Amino acid sequence: MRFGVVMFPGSNCELDAYHALANVLGQPTEYVWHQERDLARFDALLIAGGFSYGDYLRTGAIARFSPVMEAITGFAAEGKLVIGVCNGFQILCEAGLLPGALQRNAHLQFRCAPTYLRVENPNTPFTNAAQQGQLLSIPVNHGEGNYFADPETLNELNRYDQVLFRYANAQGQAIPEASPNGSKEHIAGIVNRRGNVAGMMPHPERASEAILGSADGLVIFQSMVNHLVGRAARV
Amino acid sequence: MLYKAEVKVSLKPGVLDPQGVAVAGAVKTLGFTGVPQVRIGKLVEVWVEAETEAEASTKVQEIGAKILANPVMETFTFTLTLSIDRLAGVN
Numbered sequence: 001m002r003f004g005v006v007m008f009p010g011s012n013c014e015l016d017a018y019h020a021l022a023n024v025l026g027q028p029t030e031y032v033w034h035q036e037r038d039l040a041r042f043d044a045l046l047i048a049g050g051f052s053y054g055d056y057l058r059t060g061a062i063a064r065f066s067p068v069m070e071a072i073t074g075f076a077a078e079g080k081l082v083i084g085v086c087n088g089f090q091i092l093c094e095a096g097l098l099p100g101a102l103q104r105n106a107h108l109q110f111r112c113a114p115t116y117l118r119v120e121n122p123n124t125p126f127t128n129a130a131q132q133g134q135l136l137s138i139p140v141n142h143g144e145g146n147y148f149a150d151p152e153t154l155n156e157l158n159r160y161d162q163v164l165f166r167y168a169n170a171q172g173q174a175i176p177e178a179s180p181n182g183s184k185e186h187i188a189g190i191v192n193r194r195g196n197v198a199g200m201m202p203h204p205e206r207a208s209e210a211i212l213g214s215a216d217g218l219v220i221f222q223s224m225v226n227h228l229v230g231r232a233a234r235v
Numbered sequence: 236m237l238y239k240a241e242v243k244v245s246l247k248p249g250v251l252d253p254q255g256v257a258v259a260g261a262v263k264t265l266g267f268t269g270v271p272q273v274r275i276g277k278l279v280e281v282w283v284e285a286e287t288e289a290e291a292s293t294k295v296q297e298i299g300a301k302i303l304a305n306p307v308m309e310t311f312t313f314t315l316t317l318s319i320d321r322l323a324g325v326n
Contacts, residue, residue, distance in 0.1 A: 058305055061302060061305070065302070093307070094305065099307075101305055101307040101308050103251070103253075103308060105253065107253070108253050108254065108257055146253075148308055149307070182251070
């Protein structure tokens with residue numbers, strides 16, 4: 001299988017993501033520039049974090065109209081895997097590939113810190129290597145990660161098990177004090193209804209080796225590999 | 236014809252505005268009373284070439300809906316005037 005790491009002018013996490021996928025996990029990986037339109041050679045895409053187009057207008061608002069996003073919309077429609085990390089999550093929401101939006105952190109501060117994520121649904125291509133309720137230590141690094149959706153959308157996310165992760169404390173309780181940004185219902189990551197497009201504010205690539213303080217982020221990438229290998233085996 | 240649109244982008248009612256809350260706090264600190272709320276939006280000036288005002292209006296409406304506002308948490312309104320002083324500033 002082949003991973004693509006999508007980057008825009010202003011992305012700054014693509015090297016870390018590439019390293020985690022290619023060197024730590026040993027998966028064939030390529031960078032994908034924002035002008036690219038042909039994604040047929042990939043099985044999965046990771047939209048890297050950063051500040052695409054300087055976060056002008058709104059985070060992700062300009063990137064959403066780049067040529068690669070049109071290609072990614074088609075890629076996702078084929079059922080292939082797409083995960084957006086941080087700015088990548090913001091871009092996927094702006095593009096309408098995921099519901100909701102990310103707004104300014106409720107306390108107005110930029111937050112760069114380790115967080116605990118509680119796995120809410122381990123039955124997805126992005127979480128199948130985890131257990132229900134497992135705590136993953138993965139850092140956040142953002143000023144606008146405050147997940148917002150209207151009550152109806154939140155109901156749907158819950159009803160269809162689309163919440164992947166909630167911010168929690170070390171005891172696994174999702175409480176306001178454990179949230180770095182004030183997200184609705186402490187949401188840290190979600191998946192679309194079909195289950196092939198995910199977004200999360202925390203950075204799994206920054207928790208992919210013990211020397212970084214945590215290798216829990218690998219759970220997410222390994223899940224994607226498991227899913228792709230399993231599907232290949234079944235075909 | 237060159238028209239200038241002033242597009243006002245506002246957060247929907249009920250959407251938390253942390254910047255507005257912070258500014259309201261500062262207003263209170265300055266000693267002002269009777270200012271229960273501040274909410275922050277955006278003013279976007281857009282110059283549009285069009286044959287008629289109706290055409291310009293359609294164009295701005297589309298631009299606003301497609302990119303200037305995020306319908307998940309924002310709404311927008313705009314006013315349109317004939318631009319007599321051409322383009323403003325350096326861009």
